Amino acid sequence: MTTDTKKASRDISSPIMAALFIAIGALVIWDTTFYTDADSYVFPRTIASVMIGLSLLLTIQWLLGWSPSAGDPGATVDKSVPRRLMLVAAMIATALAMPYVGFLIAGMAAFVIIMLTAMYDPWTPYRLAVYPIAGIIIVVGFYLLFAQVLQVPLPEGKLPLPF
Amino acid sequence: MAAFENLIAAMSPMNFLLALGGVIAGTVIGSLPGLTATMAVAVLVPITFSMEPASALILMGAIYTGAIYGGAYSAILLNTPGTPSAIATTFDGYPMAKRGDGDLAVTLACIASVVGGLVGAAFLLILAPPLAGVALAFGPVEYFWLAVFGLSLIAALSEGNLVKALMGGCLGLLLSAIGVAEVSADIRLTFGSQVLVGGIETVSALIGLYCVPVLIDLVATPDKHLKVTTESKGLRLKEAMHYSWRGKFNLIRSSVVGTLVGILPGAGGSIAGLVAYSEARRTAKNQEEFGKGAPEGIQATESANNATVGGGFIPTLVLGIPGTPPDAVILGALLVQGVKVGPNLFTSESSIVYTFIYGLFIATILMLPTGLIIGRYAYRSIIAIPKALLVPTVAFMTLIGTYAIRNSVSDVVIMVVLGTIGWVLGRFGFSASPIVLGLILGSIAEQGFVQAWTIGAATENLTGMFFGRPISLAIIAMIVISLFGPSIVRLFSRQKTPATGEDHQ
Numbered sequence: 001m002t003t004d005t006k007k008a009s010r011d012i013s014s015p016i017m018a019a020l021f022i023a024i025g026a027l028v029i030w031d032t033t034f035y036t037d038a039d040s041y042v043f044p045r046t047i048a049s050v051m052i053g054l055s056l057l058l059t060i061q062w063l064l065g066w067s068p069s070a071g072d073p074g075a076t077v078d079k080s081v082p083r084r085l086m087l088v089a090a091m092i093a094t095a096l097a098m099p100y101v102g103f104l105i106a107g108m109a110a111f112v113i114i115m116l117t118a119m120y121d122p123w124t125p126y127r128l129a130v131y132p133i134a135g136i137i138i139v140v141g142f143y144l145l146f147a148q149v150l151q152v153p154l155p156e157g158k159l160p161l162p163f
Numbered sequence: 164m165a166a167f168e169n170l171i172a173a174m175s176p177m178n179f180l181l182a183l184g185g186v187i188a189g190t191v192i193g194s195l196p197g198l199t200a201t202m203a204v205a206v207l208v209p210i211t212f213s214m215e216p217a218s219a220l221i222l223m224g225a226i227y228t229g230a231i232y233g234g235a236y237s238a239i240l241l242n243t244p245g246t247p248s249a250i251a252t253t254f255d256g257y258p259m260a261k262r263g264d265g266d267l268a269v270t271l272a273c274i275a276s277v278v279g280g281l282v283g284a285a286f287l288l289i290l291a292p293p294l295a296g297v298a299l300a301f302g303p304v305e306y307f308w309l310a311v312f313g314l315s316l317i318a319a320l321s322e323g324n325l326v327k328a329l330m331g332g333c334l335g336l337l338l339s340a341i342g343v344a345e346v347s348a349d350i351r352l353t354f355g356s357q358v359l360v361g362g363i364e365t366v367s368a369l370i371g372l373y374c375v376p377v378l379i380d381l382v383a384t385p386d387k388h389l390k391v392t393t394e395s396k397g398l399r400l401k402e403a404m405h406y407s408w409r410g411k412f413n414l415i416r417s418s419v420v421g422t423l424v425g426i427l428p429g430a431g432g433s434i435a436g437l438v439a440y441s442e443a444r445r446t447a448k449n450q451e452e453f454g455k456g457a458p459e460g461i462q463a464t465e466s467a468n469n470a471t472v473g474g475g476f477i478p479t480l481v482l483g484i485p486g487t488p489p490d491a492v493i494l495g496a497l498l499v500q501g502v503k504v505g506p507n508l509f510t511s512e513s514s515i516v517y518t519f520i521y522g523l524f525i526a527t528i529l530m531l532p533t534g535l536i537i538g539r540y541a542y543r544s545i546i547a548i549p550k551a552l553l554v555p556t557v558a559f560m561t562l563i564g565t566y567a568i569r570n571s572v573s574d575v576v577i578m579v580v581l582g583t584i585g586w587v588l589g590r591f592g593f594s595a596s597p598i599v600l601g602l603i604l605g606s607i608a609e610q611g612f613v614q615a616w617t618i619g620a621a622t623e624n625l626t627g628m629f630f631g632r633p634i635s636l637a638i639i640a641m642i643v644i645s646l647f648g649p650s651i652v653r654l655f656s657r658q659k660t661p662a663t664g665e666d667h668q
Binding site: 013014017021024028031032035036037039040041042043044047048050051054055057058061079080081083084086087088090091092094095096098099103107110111112114115117118119120121127131134135138139142143146150151152153154155 | 198202206326327329330333334336337340344346347349351352354375378379380381382383384385549550551552553554555556558559560561562563566567570572575576579580583588591592593608609612613616617
């Protein structure tokens with residue numbers, strides 16, 4: 001058994017992902033049982049069946065030690081997980097807050113939080129002065145471009161503002 | 164003589180300025196993730212209502228061609244296709260940018276876009292009426308096989324494990340089925356969620372799957388976004404011209420593919436780019452370099468997607484059937500202007516049509532200097548902006564761009580969630596591209612499949628429906644070659660190598 005093969009057989013992500021895809025496929029097939037028309041279920045049911053078959057094939061590959069590309073789940077180890085989580089949380093929170101506080105305020109808050117999340121350099125007086133101003137220009141500039149020039153009806157918010 | 168007059172009319176200062184302004188506006192709008200070529204044309208259509216029909220067409224054609232090219236910037240520099248047409252540009256563009264060749268990639272994309280645009284416009288000028296018949300020769304089953312051909316590219320994008328890539332493709336196909344079924348109006352795979360009833364919007368999914376994983380990885384380390392060489396290399400025009408001359412057959416073939424796919428109503432630049440990419444890879448000697456930063460990949464995609472501009476105008480003007488989504492907007496604008504499209508347009512109102520076609524040539528040629536300058540500026544901006552400003556700026560652009568597509572907060576949430584799922588799947592060896600391919604081609608494949616199945620069942624000739632039509636058979640042959648050709652060639656070369664070795668011994 002070669003080193004690669006040993007590594008592949010030790011890697012348990014393949015069977016876990018295969019199980020996940022089988023579960024998704026089963027869920028899709030279950031959902032298709034409620035459709036009224038054959039036109040609606042032929043395609044998703046066929047694709048879900050193929051996906052389940054491929055997942056089983058992936059499991060067999062793993063059992064035989066033929067899984068050549070296991071990905072790199074350990075790549076996160078030496079990198080900042082909290083920053084990653086903060087970025088995703090900030091983006092989702094911005095989307096959910098938009099209808100309530102308006103796009104402009106939600107966008108500015110997102111910009112500040114993500115800027116702090118992505119900041120690795122020390123905060124010098126120059127950066128403290130320039131970065132927030134640049135952020136305001138970018139957010140307001142894009143807001144005006146979309147809202148005024150492109151006539152996109154961006155959310156204005158429902159909450160009463162203190163100003 | 165009439166042709167000369169039309170050329171002079173197209174070169175009038177007003178039309179020249181409209182072509183220039185349209186290309187610049189289109190390039191800038193197209194480069195913003197979330198703003199597609201269709202939106203660029205739609206947003207600027209009202210300006211054209213007060214213009215002469217030929218001038219209006221020139222402006223809209225220039226915006227369209229500029230937007231298709233502009234999509235390459237963010238595809239190359241941010242791994243986010245500015246427009247769906249630029250999906251395949253990310254495959255090699257972003258790896259080139261990461262290794263420090265972003266400037267070369269942008270210049271290559273500009274040259275390829277100009278070549279593609281010119282070939283498409285030439286077909287429109289010379290062969291529009293006969294080529295319009297191609298659109299009518301494609302039935303549902305041909306669209307189905309065309310979508311399958313696009314999906315066969317998954318084999319090329321498998322990054323070592325074909326099974327995982329195919330599983331990703333299936334996941335994308337299932338994602339495309341979410342929402343209201345187009346044929347029967349059943350609500351599918353929403354599991355009671357109102358957020359999913361509208362389905363997954365393709366462009367927002369593209370932004371999520373390509374851009375969010377890049378952002379997630381960017382915030383995790385203090386490393387620079389792109390590798391920056393110490394010395395400025397300028398536009399690297401000479402180098403790009405060398406690659407373009409070396410890849411001239413690839414450029415021409417991809418441009419013809421783009422034109423022909425553009426003629427097919429509903430197919431569009433994304434399929435053109437994918438098919439051309441697949442063909443370029445199949446015929447290349449350096450197949451293993453595709454997906455890792457091969458200039459030929461960018462050349463194929465960018466020439467093909469810009470060729471769809473001219474190609475798409477063929478059925479639009481000759482048959483009144485829009486070849487691509489932006490053509491539908493342009494068709495509407497022409498109807499507002501009182502221009503009757505149809506076979507007689509090229510004779511009864513030839514001055515309008517030919518002035519426009521020459522204007523499209525001028526706009527495409529103008530794209531070379533403007534594209535190079537804007538591209539250079541975009542590249543320098545991306546590498547000069549500190550990460551603490553780049554990441555929130557791109558994140559904000561993804562949020563506002565996704566929202567603007569359908570004015571939907573749900574789309575924004577779906578975009579972020581899909582991007583996060585894409586990142587997690589990426590950790591386990593499932594790359595985003597097969598999922599995206601499935602998502603984009605899913606609706607075309609399903610519509611074609613279901614319609615062909617219905618017709619085949621009604622005529623009691625299912626096998627003949629799927630496998631008995633000449634165009635279908637030609638596409639099936641291309642699929643088989645695309646999927647198994649490289650393996651067969653490798654097999655033969657392996658058999659040949661030991662034999663050669665024995666000869667030496």
